[in-house]
Amino acid sequence: MKHLVLAACIGAFSLTTATAVMAQEPAKKPTAAKKKSSTKKKAAAGTAAAAGAAAAVTPTGEKWQCELGNSLYISGDMLRDEILTVHWQGRDYKLPRQSTVTGADRYYDARTGLDLVVIPGKAMLFNKNLGQRLADDCQNAAMQAGAAAPTQAGGLRAPVGAPLLVTPPGGPTIQPQQAQQPDATQQSAAPKQ
Structure with a gap:
């Protein structure tokens, strides 16, 4: 009895694997055809890329x-x-x-x-x-x-030899202290009475 059950299991297993293999074989043929067409497309794209690369070899500038x-x-x-x-x-x-x-x-x-x-x-x-x-x-x-x-x-940028602050021609030079407080410095210098 054990042998009969074992034989039935092996038969069922082989039947399912044979069916799966038969179902996969027709699918393999179209994939091979797709691979051939995709390699043709890749070859055409490679030729176009090579032509584009040839144009890119001579950059300007x-x-x-x-x-x-x-x-x-x-x-x-x-x-x-x-x-x-x-x-x-x-x-x-x-x-x-x-x-x-x-x-x-x-x-x-x-x-x-x-x-x-x-x-x-x-x-x-x-x-x-x-x-x-x-x-x-x-x-x-x-x-x-x-x-x-x-x-x-x-x-x-200014040339290295040129001064950064240049007085205008004929114009007076203003000292920073005089510009800020001209009256206050004169008043503080005078003695208080």
Whole structure:
């Protein structure tokens, strides 16, 4: 009796597995057909990407060499343009100028998160969306030769040799103490009677 129950269980198990295998075989054939069509689509997309990459190989603008072998290209005039085009890793990004209180030139696009900060010694590229510094110590050819960055903030600064306070031609020089309390100093200097 035990053998009969065991044989029935084995027969039922083999029947269900055979049915499951038969049901899966027709499903495998369309998947293979889908794989072939998807590989064709991927090949076509790869060709289009290769064509796009070939177009991205020739970026426009001035090359800025960064540390770790990275480089970026900047199109536009930092002294007067309000929007610069930055070519980074095969793509062009339009970055509008942002006002700063530090004197650095900053170009930031909130949609992409790219943030280009240019100070007299170098430029840095950040991705604010990811919280990463993408490129650091970027310099163009003139900066590598010892010049300062071509920034608007640098162009607005006074030359080193120029004095910060200049008296107008023919105008009197006002002393700070006289300007604040001219009558009080004269009265306090006079003796009391």
